[in-house]
Amino acid sequence: xxxxxxxxxxxxxxxxxxxxxxxxxxxxxxxxxxxxxxxxxxxxxxxxxxxxxxxxxxxxxxxxxxxxxxxxxxxxxxxxxxxxxxxxxxxxxxxxxxxxxxxxxxxxxxxxxxxxxxxxxxxxxxxxxxxxxxxxxxxxxxxxxxxxxxxxxxxxxxxxxxxxxxxxxxxxxxxxxxxxxxxxxxxxxxxxxxxxxxxxxxxxxxxxxxxxxxxxxxxxxxxxxxxxxxxxxxxxxxxxxxxxxxxxx
Amino acid sequence: xxxxxxxxxxxxxxxxxxxxxxxxxxxxxxxxxxxxxxxxxxxxxxxxxxxxxxxxxxxxxxxxxxxxxxxxxxxxxxxxxxxxxxxxxxxxxxxxxxxxxxxxxxxxxxxxxxxxxxxxxxxxxxxxxxxxxxxxxxxxxxxxxxxxxxxxxxxxxxxxxxxxxxxxxxxxxxxxxxxxxxxxxxxxxxxxxxxxxxxxxxxxxxxxxxxxxxxxxxxxxxxxxxxxxxxxxxxxxxxxxxxxxxxxxxxxxxxxxxxxxxxxxxxxxxxxxxx
Numbered sequence: 001x002x003x004x005x006x007x008x009x010x011x012x013x014x015x016x017x018x019x020x021x022x023x024x025x026x027x028x029x030x031x032x033x034x035x036x037x038x039x040x041x042x043x044x045x046x047x048x049x050x051x052x053x054x055x056x057x058x059x060x061x062x063x064x065x066x067x068x069x070x071x072x073x074x075x076x077x078x079x080x081x082x083x084x085x086x087x088x089x090x091x092x093x094x095x096x097x098x099x100x101x102x103x104x105x106x107x108x109x110x111x112x113x114x115x116x117x118x119x120x121x122x123x124x125x126x127x128x129x130x131x132x133x134x135x136x137x138x139x140x141x142x143x144x145x146x147x148x149x150x151x152x153x154x155x156x157x158x159x160x161x162x163x164x165x166x167x168x169x170x171x172x173x174x175x176x177x178x179x180x181x182x183x184x185x186x187x188x189x190x191x192x193x194x195x196x197x198x199x200x201x202x203x204x205x206x207x208x209x210x211x212x213x214x215x216x217x218x219x220x221x222x223x224x225x226x227x228x229x230x231x232x233x234x235x236x237x238x239x240x241x242x243x244x245x246x247x248x249x
Numbered sequence: 250x251x252x253x254x255x256x257x258x259x260x261x262x263x264x265x266x267x268x269x270x271x272x273x274x275x276x277x278x279x280x281x282x283x284x285x286x287x288x289x290x291x292x293x294x295x296x297x298x299x300x301x302x303x304x305x306x307x308x309x310x311x312x313x314x315x316x317x318x319x320x321x322x323x324x325x326x327x328x329x330x331x332x333x334x335x336x337x338x339x340x341x342x343x344x345x346x347x348x349x350x351x352x353x354x355x356x357x358x359x360x361x362x363x364x365x366x367x368x369x370x371x372x373x374x375x376x377x378x379x380x381x382x383x384x385x386x387x388x389x390x391x392x393x394x395x396x397x398x399x400x401x402x403x404x405x406x407x408x409x410x411x412x413x414x415x416x417x418x419x420x421x422x423x424x425x426x427x428x429x430x431x432x433x434x435x436x437x438x439x440x441x442x443x444x445x446x447x448x449x450x451x452x453x454x455x456x457x458x459x460x461x462x463x464x465x466x467x468x469x470x471x472x473x474x475x476x477x478x479x480x481x482x483x484x485x486x487x488x489x490x491x492x493x494x495x496x497x498x499x500x501x502x503x504x505x506x507x508x509x510x511x512x513x514x515x516x517x518x519x520x521x522x523x524x
Binding site for chain 2: 049051054056079080081082083086087089091093094095096097105106108109112155158159162
């Protein structure tokens with residue numbers, strides 16, 4: 001599904017966190033948001049599954065559209081939205097349940113009772129997240145028996161199990177070692193065949209490796225948004241150039 | 250040098266605490282063990298409570314504990330959930346929290362008086378299991394609310410966010426992720442409050458406890474004997490205080506054993522689940 005932001009302004013209390021952002025994110029692509037800490041890229045990401053609703057005293061102006069529908073419209077059910085727009089968090093956050101139950105969770109809260117369907121989906125999701133081979137003999141074990149990287153792939157499987165169209169990833173590899181990171185990156189590359197993937201990252205090499213388009217954010221503004229190649233080889237704006245070459249203060 | 254003296258003082262004090270605890274328990278065991286027999290545990294008091302056992306008091310305490318937990322557990326857990334998961338940290342909740350803490354500090358005899366005037370007289374339950382259970386339930390409520398709140402507070406928000414991000418509703422998130430994770434700690438609180446409730450005398454003095462009642466209750470509107478009150482009676486106002494002294498210690502030993510076992514179970518649960 002296509003994502004779109006129209007004149008988005010976002011406030012934490014009086015703090016103007018996002019300023020006049022307009023952006024179109026194409027479906028079945030990987031889009032990376034880069035920028036220094038506190039630039040608003042994670043805030044912007046969380047607008048698309050309304051996770052910012054959980055923070056009190058925030059305020060949004062403008063429109064966020066998912067598949068052409070303004071998701072902040074009163075008629076939109078937040079729970080339904082979050083089934084369409086899945087999310088993977090910075091720190092792996094599996095539930096204190098078994099590996100199997102973690103992946104089955106999204107189906108169970110959706111009221112799916114058919115054991116065969118649940119089992120099939122669990123297996124498929126674990127295969128998609130490239131975790132199946134490592135966990136197929138210990139599905140009943142606690143998710144916390146897995147390594148950090150495996151836990152993160154479990155969280156990806158958990159998100160895939162509810163068959164979303166969009167997957168938001170908030171620095172999904174920042175807490176992981178290099179090998180786990182490269183596994184997650186390969187996975188992201190695979191996922192774009194079926195999903196619209198948006199990833200926030202601090203790691204510019206990562207953005208360069210996995211994404212088709214990159215948006216550079218600074219101080220709440222979107223400075224530049226273009227093909228990843230262009231951003232990294234020949235950006236239009238000087239600020240972008242400074243940031244990606246590390247000259248940014 | 251000065252430090253050494255101070256640390257030494259601390260050490261002596263902490264050993265003193267242990268010593269006091271063990272001497273109390275040792276004293277009760279030493280004086281009471283002789284009275285304990287199968288007959289003592291399973292028969293009724295006879296001969297003006299100078300002979301026989303304490304079976305009705307054990308059963309009575311059992312009923313009162315079950316009754317009070319049926320009252321306090323659902324109310325306490327639901328309030329705890331409301332306060333931690335729904336209400337946010339507004340003025341209203343702060344007031345409730347302060348009130349709850351104050352409620353926990355009220356002397357238990359005051360609960361007894363309140364229970365008597367409301368449940369026994371106003372609602373006309375009479376001296377009964379139900380009046381005693383309600384009174385003990387009120388007494389246990391602050392503890393259960395506190396423990397529930399603390400247990401829920403210790404569950405990281407990342408679980409909640411993970412669940413919500415999968416499209417689960419808030420209620421599903423609480424029911425399927427937050428509560429199961431907090432459950433062992435809530436159970437610990439429940440068991441601790443069972444220990445507390447089973448040893449309380451004052452709240453049941455005017456609401457449930459019978460001086461002498463050799464038959465078992467047949468409904469929740471019946472009076473019952475209860476261990477702490479029975480102990481009080483045979484230690485202070487029995488028909489032959491000297492002759493029943495061993496029985497008093499025997500009763501104390503049974504009571505203390507029940508409370509200790511409850512605390513041990515609570516500890517065990519906490520350890521087992523908080524890996």
